[in-house]
Amino acid sequence: MEASTSGRTYHDDMARILWSPDDITARCRVLGRQIANDYKSKAPLVLGVLKGSFMFASDLVRCIEPCPRGLTLDFIRASSYGSGTESSGDVKLKTDLKKEKVQGRHVLLVEDIVDTALTITTVSRYLLEECGAASVATATLLDKHERRKLAYSPEYVGFVCPNEFVVGYGLDFDEEYRTLPYIGVLKPECYAHLGIPGPEPVGSGESGDE
């Protein structure tokens, strides 16, 4: 289970839950129907961006029905946050995708979150410019558009995410909390407990209340 050595669970570390498992399931169904309709005359190559997208990709693809031309699934690894709450700015890609498998394909990237958009931009450029994809679109569960460093508008968005660091349902802080079945915000003391300063508070509000 998710208990730490002290007997605490990940759930105990949550300050607020933003989206429940039911909220997420409902959005997966809506997005799956939209994607099925948009790709009905194409055979998309759905590419999950690991690790964060592992739960969303798994749930979303089961909702993409019907797909009369077929749908193939693969993954690409991209990381830039390491153990912190800010992008390092250096997006490291790891993939064993064969370029010829991507060439001429309509790629649908699946992301857990688009935040600064450095990751999705790097992955999209790689697929279009180096692999010759015919098109690249993105389905992201969360869109934290307030934090963009590069302009990017994902085609399919589950939820608009407030400007806060979120965890759960694939999203991690220092590799933890990915297994939570919902998405939420950690208690501030969790960052101190792990020996890393917490994210900048939202806005400039000195009272801490929104």
Ligand SMILES: O=P(O)(O)OC[C@H]1O[C@H](OP(=O)(O)OP(=O)(O)O)[C@H](O)[C@@H]1O
């Ligand atoms: O828009 P951006 O600011 O680039 O942030 C989004 C990316 O950050 C996270 O990946 P991370 O580097 O944490 O790797 P992970 O998926 O293995 O957790 C997340 O899964 C996205 O891929």
Ligand code: HPA
């Ligand atoms: O808010 C976030 N949480 C976890 N990982 C992330 N990667 C970008 N933004 C986030």
Ligand SMILES: [Mg+2]
């Ligand atoms: Mg991460």
